Amino acid sequence: MDKPIMTGSLESSDCLITLYETDTPIIEVDTIVHDAFHDHILHLIKDVLKHYDLEHLSVRIQDKGALDYAIKARLKAAIEIYEDDSNG
Amino acid sequence: MARSYLFIPANEPRMLQNAYVFDADAIILDLEDSVAIEEKHEARHLAKSFLKDYPKDTARTYVRINTQADWLERDLACLQDLDFEGIVLPKMTLKMWETYEKTALKQGFHKPVIGIVETPEAFFELDAIASIEQIEGLILGAEDLVSGMEAKRTLEGHEILYARSMVRMACAKHHILAIDTPWTNLEEAHLQKDITHAITLGFEGKCAIHPNQVPVINEAFAPSKATIDFALRVMKKYEETSSMRFSLDGQMVDKPVLQRAEDTLKKARFYGLLKEDRS
Amino acid sequence: MxxxxxxxxxxxxxxxxxxxxxxxxxxxxxxxxxxxxxxxxxxxxxxxxxxxxxxxxxxxxxxxxxxxxxxxxxxxxxxxxxxxxxxxxxxxxxxxxxxxxxxxxxxxxxxxxxxxxxxxNIETALNELREAHELTKRPKGAVIINANPLTNGHLHLIREAKKHHDHLLVFVVSEDRSFFPFDARFKIIEESLQDVEGITILPTKDYLVSYATFPKYFLKHESTIKKEHALIDVLVFKQYYMKIFNITDRYVGDEPYSPMTNTYNKTMKQYLNGDLHIIERKSIEDTPISASTVRKLLKHQSVDAVSKYVPKATMRFLQSPQGEAIIEEIRHREKRH
Missing domain, CATH: 3.40.630.30 (Gcn5-related N-acetyltransferase (GNAT))
Incomplete structure (x- = not known):
């Protein structure tokens, strides 16, 4: 990956996802909603990464109140770009 | 059957989540014109995730796809195995249908299709387009058509009168849905006037590009209280007389009037305008 | 829309x-x-x-x-x-x-x-930098230089500062807005200081920016702009660099002929007080040695003219193909910060 992959946006109900490579993977959750959702979003992201066997990647999410379906969609869109890049 | 077809940009979560709150009879998730080229990929994922995970509503849900061959292929691929009503295929012509059908066949994709006729070419093959089995209705796309004609879209609508009439006739001949063009100016009085043109010609519904247009369209395309009441009286009298020909309020009722009354009540029931206890 | x-x-x-x-x-x-x-x-x-x-x-x-x-x-x-x-x-x-x-x-x-x-994130970035250089918690002195290019004036400042500290940090401005690219500036400094014990050379990362990068678009008066630039720079240094690297003292060279650096030093003095030390600039034949003096000489005279103002490593770089290309650029370009 030559540069981080970004999907989504900072519009309300959306989230901006940055998928990138680091030596030690980190997941950074920055959300406008209540702290209780912080862990929920973290788990959601971990689950998707695990599903694609990509737990070595780092993710930063700037969440503007996105629902699960939107977070998943944004992350999967980023992952697909990553996989296309890696395969071609 | 739907009065209003509301376009929802497929790459905007805020709009998607609100898609069902505006009481549109149908929504069209748009992967085409309202999505910038660089966002197509993300929009597909979002539309897919929305259709898969977001709670359904009674509104019929369609997806407008892209026409460029490779995008069309990717659009259909991402829509596989999802629960929605059908595809809205823009720039509909026989040639476009060929492209669509080939891709759909290859992917084993079976859904009803509403075509948007919006190029001059389409109007010279409208009968053939309307006769295609999977085509469940046609939308008139006046904006693109008018620019293809190098004409100007006006409130009077003379420039599209011929096209509008053609669409209505082709749909009537083949018993498919006739859906009127969106009106892009947000002024309500103008929308009202444009709707009147469509209703005069017999259109059954209209596209909306803004949620504010939905209630106006719903009200206009719903059968009026007078029409419903008349239909109820016709049916009541029909039950009493058990004859296909009778007189009501000094007027002759025959088979076509009966048929219309039945249609009216069917629509009224579907749009929730009929309290069953009234009949 | x-x-x-x-x-x-x-x-x-x-x-x-x-x-x-x-x-x-x-x-x-x-x-x-x-x-x-x-x-x-x-x-x-x-x-x-x-x-x-x-x-x-x-x-x-x-x-x-x-x-x-x-x-x-x-x-x-x-x-x-x-x-x-x-x-x-x-x-x-x-x-x-x-x-x-x-x-x-x-x-x-x-x-x-x-x-x-x-x-x-500034804290993450600076902590990573500190860990990468295995820096201890011991108190340190610091100088920040752009070194465009490195002169004997810079070396004088560094040696003077080093006298007061076991461990001195030399920060090199990372931002690439100078004639001499960061990699070259950094390498020249490394070569010139390799025999001095107790000095660590570090990039500033992206946080200490030059005046050229500093936006002026909503500040009306030029004097305000200069002051604000200095202020932001000093605040960043004080709140993050000093804390994270455990810096107790900062050293700067005085600049009697540059009003800009003067404003900067004055502002810094206000905020850092006793933690800031202004070292008199080294002069040769009454000419204070600065990078801008060196660039001026390079613009108008031969490379040899600068030899008494710069260390050997700078000289070697100036005579390399890359250095010659930069001198060419200095000669052909209008005055630039």
């Missing part, structure tokens, strides 16, 4: 006029401007000069609808495409909340100005 790049002069003019309503000036170094149009109405605009977001404004009638979020998201993705993943922004303190909504985080704030970032 549609987002468009500003491509034509006419469009640029429209943006300038729009920004004027907000008392903002379109800056010359901007290399990307996006505009949100509603038909012929300019609704909102954002710009960037490399990784610095600038000139953000939205029409009064369109505020509060999340349109800036849309525009900013597009800008962020476009900058990411250009390789700018770590973004900075300067704004007035009253707009901090707005930019926090847009994903920026505050680094420091003065009376008139807030300095913000996105896609990076």
């Amino acid at each position: 549609q987002i468009k790049d500003v491509l034509l002069n006419e469009e640029k003019k429209a943006v300038k006029t729009f920004l004027n309503h907000f008392n903002l000036v379109y800056e010359d170094d901007i290399d990307l401007t996006l505009v949100l149009w509603e038909e012929d109405t300019l609704v909102a605009t954002v710009s960037a000069a490399k990784n610095i977001v600038k000139c953000v404004a939205i029409h009064e009638n369109f505020q509060g609808k999340g349109l800036l979020n849309h525009l900013m998201s597009t800008l962020i993705k476009r900058l990411n495409q250009r390789g700018h993943t770590h973004l900075f922004l300067y704004t007035q303190p009253e707009h901090v909340a707005l930019f926090e909504m847009l994903g920026f985080k505050k680094i420091v704030e003065s009376m008139n100005l807030s300095f913000m970032e996105m896609g990076g």
